[in-house]
Amino acid sequence: MTRTLSLVLLLATVAQSAVAADCYADYKAKQDKPLKLHYGVMQLAGDCSKPAAGKEIARRLNDAGWTLLSVQSIFGPDGLDKRKSDAGSYFLRF
Template structure:
């Protein structure tokens, strides 16, 4: 009986120290997944000259024009595009308004 009592005490301590924080962390992850921001941008390719307008998702911590440019430029460069400018930061509820304008470049990069 004494061993059962000690086991129960350790089980409760384990729950408090490890399991409950883990459950809390997992419960907050879906909220972190929604922490995104969207940037509309202009990009170009040379030889022959091609231009495109697009919309890209960046993290919430990159939700300024300068930070979005820094994050988006390498993505575009990998595909052979050069970022010309970040046009605007777009709230999630306004994405539908620019989807048609971005066409194939909507959330592509």
């Protein structure tokens, strides 16, 4: 019984990791003094929800001196191509 439960938990963890690996968000961020703005796309390592993405993106941007303004959307790999040119050098940068 415990062997079966362990296997189920392992498979659930692997499945969740695979889903998170295919999760992306686009966002808007800023820096002050002087004011700089950017639109970017980031691959998410954690939960694939807008609230969780906001926390993850804010932390990662903050480490680089940026402040998150907003999470625009959460999407899968199929949405990368249409956002690549708009994100420019901030496409999968962080």
